[in-house]
Amino acid sequence: MNKYYSITELTREFGISTRTLRFYEDEGLIHPERRGRTRLFRPADRRLIQEILRGRRIGFTIAEIREIIQVYKDPPGELGQLQLLMSRVEEKREELRQKRKDIDDTLTELDNVEEACLTRLAEIGVGT
Amino acid sequence: MNKYYSITELTREFGISTRTLRFYEDEGLIHPERRGRTRLFRPADRRLIQEILRGRRIGFTIAEIREIIQVYKDPPGELGQLQLLMSRVEEKREELRQKRKDIDDTLTELDNVEEACLTRLAEIGVGT
DNA sequence: TTTGACTTTTACGTCAAGGTCAACGATAGT
């Protein structure tokens, strides 16, 4: 029990390269165990990688992802830090809400494109 | 009537640099008019820039944005092209739906962070 | 007419996020 994942196991599961995972370790995002020099990834590492990739998909930079991870493992205790964090969180939320709106708008635009395509196809089909 | 925008007018409105707009022209995304060497942007250019920036916000590359613009100004007439386009549109939609989900998940996560912050603040406030 | 704000082109610089290549070690199968 407490299974370990090998690096290639994870690259296959997530469709990324070993370079990427090593890079993330260099950047301090993950800290897999070692047996000798070989990296051993635990389920917790795996979950963390999932979250990293989610952050990546929505356009967070490595630095931003690292910051978020930091907050999770070591939430700030000082008042000023907390207030700073909260304002930064609010900023991010605003950004994400904008992004979501952008996505929604683009999705309906794509609906239109598809419809136009179907219309066009029908025309061609009729003409055959 | 048929007002023209100057390049700096637009950079101010959208919070981007002149370099960016010239770059977009080099990349064939926009085609402002010219009076001599000076670029003159019409309302249609302005709207196009807005859409480009929206694409940028949701993580589209220049190449992808160019492709979308192409489809709009010159929809394909041939059957194979149309089918190709539709499948690519469907891919993009799937990608965007995933991204949307990622954003929603992250938003609720940020809710939790905020709540944790508030709790922490209350503790500190009580201890004062 | 000089200053200031704005514009142009050309060209090199930068930064993030990996890709790629070399050179090597450990382990398992034939």
Added chain:
DNA sequence: ACTATCGTTGACCTTGACGTAAAAGTCAAA
């Protein structure tokens, strides 16, 4: 013993999306 597969480090390379600096043109206001 040989080969394959998987792992390692280290170093340089690449790509996208601009930044930045140089050198110069335009035009209005003071």
